[in-house]
Amino acid sequence: MKQNYSDKTRNLLFIILFLMMMMMTPTLFWLIPVDNEINIETSENRKKAEFPDFDLKHLDRFPTEFNDYYNDNFSLRPIGVKIYNRFNYFFLKKSPDDSKAILGKDNWIFQGKDLDYYRGLERFSASEQQKIKNEIQRRTNYLKSLNCKLLIVIIPTKKEIYQEYVPAEYFKYTNHTATDQFIDLTAETENLHVIDLRPVLTKAKSIYPEIYHRYDHHWNDYGAYAAYDTIVGYLQKNWQVGEKHQVSDFKEEIRETKAGSLAIMLGVADKISFYRYYLVPEFQYKTTQVEQKYTSPERFPYPYAYERRYQQSNSALPRLMMVNDSFGEYLYQNLAEHFSYSIFLFDNWEYNLHTDKIANEKPDLFVISVYESFLPHLLNNLNLNENKIPD
Numbered sequence: 001m002k003q004n005y006s007d008k009t010r011n012l013l014f015i016i017l018f019l020m021m022m023m024m025t026p027t028l029f030w031l032i033p034v035d036n037e038i039n040i041e042t043s044e045n046r047k048k049a050e051f052p053d054f055d056l057k058h059l060d061r062f063p064t065e066f067n068d069y070y071n072d073n074f075s076l077r078p079i080g081v082k083i084y085n086r087f088n089y090f091f092l093k094k095s096p097d098d099s100k101a102i103l104g105k106d107n108w109i110f111q112g113k114d115l116d117y118y119r120g121l122e123r124f125s126a127s128e129q130q131k132i133k134n135e136i137q138r139r140t141n142y143l144k145s146l147n148c149k150l151l152i153v154i155i156p157t158k159k160e161i162y163q164e165y166v167p168a169e170y171f172k173y174t175n176h177t178a179t180d181q182f183i184d185l186t187a188e189t190e191n192l193h194v195i196d197l198r199p200v201l202t203k204a205k206s207i208y209p210e211i212y213h214r215y216d217h218h219w220n221d222y223g224a225y226a227a228y229d230t231i232v233g234y235l236q237k238n239w240q241v242g243e244k245h246q247v248s249d250f251k252e253e254i255r256e257t258k259a260g261s262l263a264i265m266l267g268v269a270d271k272i273s274f275y276r277y278y279l280v281p282e283f284q285y286k287t288t289q290v291e292q293k294y295t296s297p298e299r300f301p302y303p304y305a306y307e308r309r310y311q312q313s314n315s316a317l318p319r320l321m322m323v324n325d326s327f328g329e330y331l332y333q334n335l336a337e338h339f340s341y342s343i344f345l346f347d348n349w350e351y352n353l354h355t356d357k358i359a360n361e362k363p364d365l366f367v368i369s370v371y372e373s374f375l376p377h378l379l380n381n382l383n384l385n386e387n388k389i390p391d
Contacts, residue, residue, distance in 0.1 A: 085267035100265040108165040109262040111217045114373035118159045120174035124181050133185045140192045142389050151193040153369045155327045158212040161201050179372045200230045215260030221279040224330035241338035250279035287312045287336045300348040308344045310336035318364035323347050328369040352386035
């Protein structure tokens with residue numbers, strides 16, 4: 001039976017209307033705000049794209065920049081990303097983005113961005129090794145001229161400590177990683193002290209319930225305590241820093257939470273709960289936090305975390321200055337107990353020397369607390385004013 005003309009016209013109109021609806025719906029949702037539950041700044045560690053400037057001299061950039069803006073501000077994007085993330089994580093049992101995080105055994109999640117470092121594929125070249133050796137010697141000599149010692153504390157990745165939970169396909173090509181190269185290079189540097197926390201934390205995981213968060217890439221209070229115990233034990237051999245707190249001086253608290261850096265990166269934090277271990281002091285700290293003095297550089301995305309200062313009445317104790325990353329934040333209060341005055345700088349993962357601040361603070365000990373896969377950052381900012389030694 002043949003369709004008459006009106007049937008064909010009606011079907012054609014239906015197809016056209018359907019196609020128009022498919023094309024217009026995303027734009028309508030873009031124009032009409034809907035609940036946006038995915039925070040790009042948090043989940044993707046970047047700022048949301050802004051509407052681009054329309055510059056007639058640089059029109060070639062506009063299409064790409066507008067596409068980025070449209071994608072980030074398109075109201076259906078969060079829903080689509082959320083569905084994709086949850087389908088991969090809960091049904092396919094795989095990470096929606098291995099570059100951010102990978103799923104390990106027994107519900108452990110690990111960072112994805114430093115996999116090549118962990119596997120031994122990212123190592124220092126011959127020229128980089130010489131630069132590192134020269135730079136560490138330069139810093140050590142400068143601090144020695146000020147009667148200040150340099151201590152470098154190397155914090156291992158969670159993958160390094162919990163290798164048994166890393167998926168087999170991410171096997172190590174070598175056990176002599178860039179971290180081992182760094183330790184070898186600095187072994188003969190005079191007046192330099194280095195603490196490699198890898199063996200310490202490997203041992204600590206058999207003592208404490210957990211030392212890293214399962215759904216977060218940071219260590220927990222037990223991991224931080226093991227580091228504190230090691231650092232202060234080392235300092236006691238070289239400085240009069242007082243007695244360290246024992247783990248029995250703290251009370252363990254276990255709290256359920258949904259927050260975890262890796263779960264947030266994968267967009268599933270609101271559907272995953274886990275238990276965090278906290279060590280709550282059962283003693284009164286001798287130190288008090290004091291007002292900040294320095295302004296965070298604009299390039300640092302967390303200006304509220306840039307600086308912390310502590311002081312106490314015992315002026316006989318040495319003075320401390322430490323540059324660190326987010327792992328170091330777990331150490332602040334406990335380490336500060338062993339110094340008369342201490343300043344901690346979370347300096348944008350750059351681990352600078354901060355010669356101008358050293359002149360003001362006059363520390364007896366300068367500590368660089370560095371996450372091991374960020375050791376290459378020591379070579380990235382040598383031309384910054386913070387690293388220039390005055391004549």
